[in-house]
Amino acid sequence: MRQALEEIKFSKEELERYSRHLIIPEFNIEGQKKLKHARVLVVGTGGLGAPLLLYLTAAGVGTIGIVDFDIVDYSNLQRQVLFTTADVGRPKVEAARERLSALNPFVQFEVFNTRLDSTNALDIISQFDIVADGTDNFPTRYLVNDACVLAGKVNVFASIFRFEGQASVFNYLYADGSRGPNYRDLFPTPPPPGLVPSCAEGGVIGVLPGILGSLQANEVIKVVSGVGEPLAGRFFQFDAAEFKTRIFKISKDPENPLTGQNPTQTELIDYEFFCGINPNHTTMSNHDSKGQLSVTTLNDWIKSGKDFQLIDVREPYEFEIANIGGTLIPKGEILKHLEKIDPHKDVAFLCRSGKRSQDVIDLLQKEYGLKNLYNIAGGILAWADEIDPGMAKY
Amino acid sequence: MITIFIPTPLRRFAAEQAKVNVNAKNVAEAIRSLTSIHPSLTPYIYDEAELIRKHVRIYLGEDDIREKDGINTLLKEGDELSIIPAIAGGSI
Numbered sequence: 493m494r495q496a497l498e499e500i501k502f503s504k505e506e507l508e509r510y511s512r513h514l515i516i517p518e519f520n521i522e523g524q525k526k527l528k529h530a531r532v533l534v535v536g537t538g539g540l541g542a543p544l545l546l547y548l549t550a551a552g553v554g555t556i557g558i559v560d561f562d563i564v565d566y567s568n569l570q571r572q573v574l575f576t577t578a579d580v581g582r583p584k585v586e587a588a589r590e591r592l593s594a595l596n597p598f599v600q601f602e603v604f605n606t607r608l609d610s611t612n613a614l615d616i617i618s619q620f621d622i623v624a625d626g627t628d629n630f631p632t633r634y635l636v637n638d639a640c641v642l643a644g645k646v647n648v649f650a651s652i653f654r655f656e657g658q659a660s661v662f663n664y665l666y667a668d669g670s671r672g673p674n675y676r677d678l679f680p681t682p683p684p685p686g687l688v689p690s691c692a693e694g695g696v697i698g699v700l701p702g703i704l705g706s707l708q709a710n711e712v713i714k715v716v717s718g719v720g721e722p723l724a725g726r727f728f729q730f731d732a733a734e735f736k737t738r739i740f741k742i743s744k745d746p747e748n749p750l751t752g753q754n755p756t757q758t759e760l761i762d763y764e765f766f767c768g769i770n771p772n773h774t775t776m777s778n779h780d781s782k783g784q785l786s787v788t789t790l791n792d793w794i795k796s797g798k799d800f801q802l803i804d805v806r807e808p809y810e811f812e813i814a815n816i817g818g819t820l821i822p823k824g825e826i827l828k829h830l831e832k833i834d835p836h837k838d839v840a841f842l843c844r845s846g847k848r849s850q851d852v853i854d855l856l857q858k859e860y861g862l863k864n865l866y867n868i869a870g871g872i873l874a875w876a877d878e879i880d881p882g883m884a885k886y
Numbered sequence: 887m888i889t890i891f892i893p894t895p896l897r898r899f900a901a902e903q904a905k906v907n908v909n910a911k912n913v914a915e916a917i918r919s920l921t922s923i924h925p926s927l928t929p930y931i932y933d934e935a936e937l938i939r940k941h942v943r944i945y946l947g948e949d950d951i952r953e954k955d956g957i958n959t960l961l962k963e964g965d966e967l968s969i970i971p972a973i974a975g976g977s978i
Contacts, residue, residue, distance in 0.1 A: 538975075628975025653973035655894040679972040683941040687930065696975070729970060733894050734904050738968065740945050743953050 500525040506598055510552050523717035524552060528598075530716045533557035533620035535608055535636055537584045539701025540626030540650050540708060542574035547709035548624075549592045553716070555600040556592070557620050560584045561607040567886055571698035608632060610760040613639040624648045624712050626705060630682040631763035637662060637675035638760055641750045648711045649675065650704040652696050657704040657730035660742065661711050664724030672724035677745040685768040685851075700732050783853065785840055785866040787874045793840070800838040805852050806872075810844065814872055814883050823848045830860065838864045844886075846871040888916050888961050891968045892927075899926040913944060914957035916967055931969065941972040 502524070507514065510524050532553050534544050537560040548556055564572075564579040564587055579587040585603040592601060604616055608627075617623055617639045625636045625647055633651070640647035640663050647662040664672035707728070714720045727740045749757040785793075793800055794816075802818030804811060811820050821829045823843070833839060833856070841849035846869050856862040868874075876883040887907050892900045900906060906923060910916035917938070921928045933939050944951045945968040951959045961967075 630972070630974045633974055651973050652975060653895050656973055658970075658973060678943065679941045681940040682974075683939065683972060694975070727970075729893070729968075731894055731904070733897075736891075736904075738891075738948075740943075740948050740968070740970070741950065741953075743950055745952070 494531075495529070497525060497529045500528050502528070503598075506552070509596070509598070513551070518719050519717060523719055526717045527552050527713065528554040530622065531555040531557065531620045532712055532716070533559065533617060533623045534626060535559050535623060535632070536626035536628065537562075537572070537574060537588045538568065538626060538628055539571040539652065539696060539698075540628075540705040541588075542572045543702050543705035544624050544626055544709045544712070545574060545588060545592055546595065547706060548712060549596045549599050551709070551713055552596065553599060553712075555602060555620075557602045557604065557616070558585050558588055559604040559606065559608050559616060560588075561605065565885070571696065571701050573702065608635060610635065610762065613760060614643055617645055618643045620645065622646045622648065622712060622715055624708050626650070626708070630767045631769065633675065634682065634766060635760065635763045638750060638757070641671075641674050642758075642760070646715055647674065648708050648715065650701075650708045652700050652704050654695055655697055655700065655731065655733040657700055657728075657732065659704055659707050659711070659723060659728040659730075660726065661715065661722045661724040664715070664722055666724075671751070673742045673744050674748070674751060676748045676750060678727060678742050680745060680747065682767045697732060700730075703730065703732070783865065783867055784869045786869055787878050790840060790868055790875075791879050798838075800840060801834045802840050802842060803833065804842045805849050806843050810886070813886050814876065816842070816872070816875060816880075818842060823852055826852050826855070833862065835862065838866060840866045840868055842868045842871060844871045845873055887963060889964075889966045890916060890920050891966065893969055893971060895971060895973060896927060896930055896969065899930060900924040910961055912955075912957070912961055913946065913951050913959045913967065916961060917944070917957070930971070943970045944968070945970060 513519050513524050514521050530553050532548055534541050534556060537545065537558060562584050564575045564582050564584055566580055568575060569577065574591055575587050583605050585605045589601045589603050606612065613635055623636060623640050623645050627633060627636060637647060646664050649662050650659040662674040711723055714722050725742055727742050729738045746753045749755060804815060804818045804820045805823040805826065807822050808820060819832060821832060841852055843849040846867060850867045853865045853867050856865060873885055876885045888910050890906050890908060892903055892906060897903060901924060906920055908916050908919035910919055917931060921931060931938060931942055938944060946954065946959060947966060
């Protein structure tokens, strides 16, 4: 049974812990009571989730929900300051709960060691007052946005890419009961797959999520406490390379399928499909389904001296981190080097996870009718997992 | 002269420039000038039907051109355009 806001009390330890909030005239104990009363859901415990969770916990949010399905990996530690080296291999939500409980034992944590998807998002999100989206992919962005709109929750948003940061407060509830714009007012549809850099074509400067996640935490605290003017109906852009910040206005899109003039969407949809992602292409495969080559079979091909061609479609700087030989032709340059593809041999295509290589194969089959092309399922990550544990994963 | 700010994700298609100056009467002309100077930007801004992609917003000052006359929005000397693409993290 949730305690009423008026009944919120603080112990001596809590009063001392939060004293720097309590002596801000505009914030004071009333703001702190609202924080303690609040239930905030943080989606993702990655680069954005780390500062979000640390600051919201330190600030004294009463109950924090944490959703993530992932385990801590070495490549996370460059930016996900919630975790230590000793956490590698542990479920992120468990490592997060342990670290955060040590930081502030007065906060309750409700962890969901699961992937947020269309079947569970409304149920999970409905249990909280406000959501902070710290996810790292388009399908989940649209899922969180749509679920927040349908469940009537404020969505505190930030997104990062390399040197670029974006933030906003979506679906904000104004005093008159109206709602601010949401993510679909800004970006009605995601970029088509293949256009946006993915996997290691992406990357992010490690401090950037720290900056944006901290801004997100500040917006959560403002929305909960009612102090200040939230970043609603506005959009913050940070260029970390040039150190330029800009704020733009976001207007409502009359064609928004959720909140426009003629709403057509009243429930959650298949977001992988919406974003043009074919799940069959991205799942790791241990068997050789049509056109898919497992790393085990690839290893057999190599060991048996089979006459085939291996083409690595990653970028040169990725090839330097880890490779198994082959011809390096980055995905974006494949059409310039068609002559390098041997039409008389079986050709196996490799990338980081098996997605880019599949895109290349789809293109070559569709546009040029090339045959005998094989996608190495799971890419070089699968090779590192199953064949060569000494290989660096990135 | 119109200044177009290039967001960091698209700079590698614009010779690493943070901004590009063009002469143009309206937004459509400005973006066309930009893509003629840096043709590699074209698929990241226009779709196959040569419309501005839906995950890309164009702002004049701090206002979305959608709230004005879209790509027909008239420009005056010294105006600043910003191109804002959707981004979604370091990996998928």
